[in-house]
Amino acid sequence: MKKKYFYPLLLVCFLFFSATAFAQQSISTSNSEITKDIEGLSIYPNPVSNGKIFITSTLNQVKEVNIYDVLGKMIMSETIIGKELNVSNLNPGVYILRIQENKLSATRKLVVR
Numbered sequence: 001m002k003k004k005y006f007y008p009l010l011l012v013c014f015l016f017f018s019a020t021a022f023a024q025q026s027i028s029t030s031n032s033e034i035t036k037d038i039e040g041l042s043i044y045p046n047p048v049s050n051g052k053i054f055i056t057s058t059l060n061q062v063k064e065v066n067i068y069d070v071l072g073k074m075i076m077s078e079t080i081i082g083k084e085l086n087v088s089n090l091n092p093g094v095y096i097l098r099i100q101e102n103k104l105s106a107t108r109k110l111v112v113r
Contacts, residue, residue, distance in 0.1 A: 038099060038106045047111035051088030055080065061101050067110070068096040087112060 040058030055063060065085060067076040075095065078085060087110075095110045 036104055038101050038104045041099065041106050041108075043097065043108055043110065046109075047113050048087060049113040051086060053085050053087055053110070054083045055085060055099060056083045057101055059101060064100045066098040068098065070094055070096070072096075 038057050038059075040056070042054075042056045044054055046053070055065065057063075060083070062079060062081055064079050065077070066074055067087070067090070069075050070093075075090065076087070090112045092112050095112065097108045097110050099106050099108070
């Protein structure tokens with residue numbers, strides 16, 4: 001009776017471990033496609049209460065800023081030439097900033113009070 005269950009159990013274990021190895025391999029290849037972060041990126045003040053944030057970087061070039069809510073819905077999209085961004089129209093809460101400068105991009109959390 002024990003012999004009847006040994007081989008199917010061995011087969012299930014083999015399939016489980018081979019699927020786990022495949023999943024780990026696909027995760028590692030997707031991490032190599034991540035773009036580099038923006039050098040010297042600084043966002044202040046965070047949390048913001050006065051309706052303005054300042055976004056600076058080492059290159060200080062034109063930045064495209066997208067603001068998302070925690071559900072992933074785009075709330076605001078702006079292109080800034082300087083370093084000041086007006087966020088006074090945002091309700092208090094937690095938001096995600098996606099900043100693109102040249103071909104580089106970065107994602108940061110923003111708290112609005």
